[in-house]
Amino acid sequence: MTGVPVVDEKPEPKGNAPLGGDNASTARLGDRLFGGAATASGVIVIAMVTLIATFLIVQAVPALLDNQENFLTSRAWNPGGDQPGFGILEFLWTTVVAGAIAMLIAVPFGVAVALFLTQYAPVWMRGPAAALVDLLAAVPSIVYGLWGLITFAPFFRPIQGWIESTFGWFPLLAQTGITGGTILFIAVVLSIMVVPIVTALSREIFAQTPLAHKEGALALGATHWEMIRTTVLPFGRPGVISASMLALGRALGETIAVTFLVSSLPNGAAWTWSLFNGGETFASKIANNAAEFSNPSRTGAYIAAALVLFVLTFVVNSIARIVIERRKAFSE
Amino acid sequence: MAKRIDVTDLNVYYGAFKAVEGVTMTIEPRSVTAFIGPSGCGKSTFLRTLNRMHEVIAGGRVEGKVMLDDQDLYAPRMDPVAVRRTVGMVFQRPNPFPTMSIYDNVAAGLRLNGVKNKKTLDGIVESSLQGANLWAEVKDRLNKPGAGLSGGQQQRLCIARAIAVQPQVLLMDEPCSALDPISTLAIEDLVGELKNEFTIVIVTHNMQQAARVSDRTAFFNLRATGEPGRLVEIADTTKIFNNPSEQATEDYISGRFG
């Protein structure tokens, strides 16, 4: 927003002809400075995003042209050399599935905690608990990585064993022999990592539900939970969606914790649908191989993979936007 | 299906602050009772004790007795949710649910009661909107958001929402204070019709309104700021406005207040 005049109701000095509104405001230095600064920042942000995208594409295209394999459907990863052949299927699968499972766990749980903190917890508890959640949301991911490796992995192993022996007949839960950084394990650690994000943002918006709406529901004879269902949840919906998208973005792009925990598969490992398989995500694959960025052709392959991650997060965010926009008329 | 309300020696507190003291009154069924009195004397506070909305506020607490016919609203085993289904409420500021359509706003209370049948819902939504004199204006846009209506229409939507669940009593806290004279008149007419079915209690700052719509009028007052509000007198509206028993009432009505 630039140059929108905000005309103050200032009494004019006696005898002066009243100034036109436009005249009065465009002359105001503060307005112009702020308007200019806002426009400039907007332009800079857009320019930067465009530049980054252009940079990535320019680097990736030559490598993609040399690629002997199908980039989207191949599971081989042999970039560089005379006969480069690489595809992203493994990373795409691991990233998307781990992210999706993390969301399936984190969103309901995070929203439930936010509801508890805003609607059920005793008043004295709300402030401190909220501060604690905000703090958790700011914990660096390496801490979650360490905790996952040292504390959680030994705890998860028997659980995985039990699931495999009980539900192993189901292809998604089949035994693979891999016990460390399986997709499911990574997903659970990611979900624990993003629950505070979902909770912190959802809590904020739930707490803003206007009292008038809540009283309206109660006066109709709603129970506490029905009041939450008819007013707090619908009011908080856009916020919960945004929070989930932010959390998903973090889960999809999470690098350090996943790099730490992941069990990478040998080249040419057999395909399995099992969530107890290992496999790199985009981010961990790139991070694990940063040392290999020796020539443009190799680097290009990794950058192409990064571009897919970029597009993935973009698509996810766009879908969220559309969902929010579609209901806009119903959310003041 | 209207009911009588009998209040005996009611004290109302916000935490340690006693906001209303010693109210005893009877509210007749199928009639309109108006509450008048200066700002801060506890009209809203007292009104909200009649459907147990007062206790929604942290620290809100009540002493004394409120009987709805032969049911004690504050009996230990009485469920406040059940009380609010019997005693409906319309607020000062229209508060339709912003995430719901006009239809869903009116159907909200019915759905809470477990009514799912589409035909039943359609029927009650239409009759409630007609009861609130809103049907003609919204029948072609029932699926549009309720928040998109004008203030007066929103208030009538809230009335439709309240009467859709067929309460015995309808409490209205300054329902017209945010509305223009035309919408106000529409709602006053509506109150006149609704009293054939419901017991109505209306808080108002508008003396003419009290005189126009109510059968009985209760005058509340404060002895001094910081003191609890109390009921000065309640009588037939014509008596209150023409020949009140108390000097304070006379002063307030004739504008010689304070």
Ligand SMILES: Nc1ncnc2c1ncn2[C@@H]1O[C@H](COP(=O)(O)OP(=O)(O)OP(=O)(O)O)[C@@H](O)[C@H]1O
């Ligand atoms: N949520 C609250 N917490 C604490 N005190 C309150 C609260 N709401 C009202 N009060 C106090 O209770 C007293 C009665 O307030 P109430 O709102 O019932 O007055 P009222 O007669 O409805 O006034 P008005 O005509 O301005 O609406 C006032 O002293 C007010 O400050």
Ligand SMILES: [Mg+2]
């Ligand atoms: Mg009031």
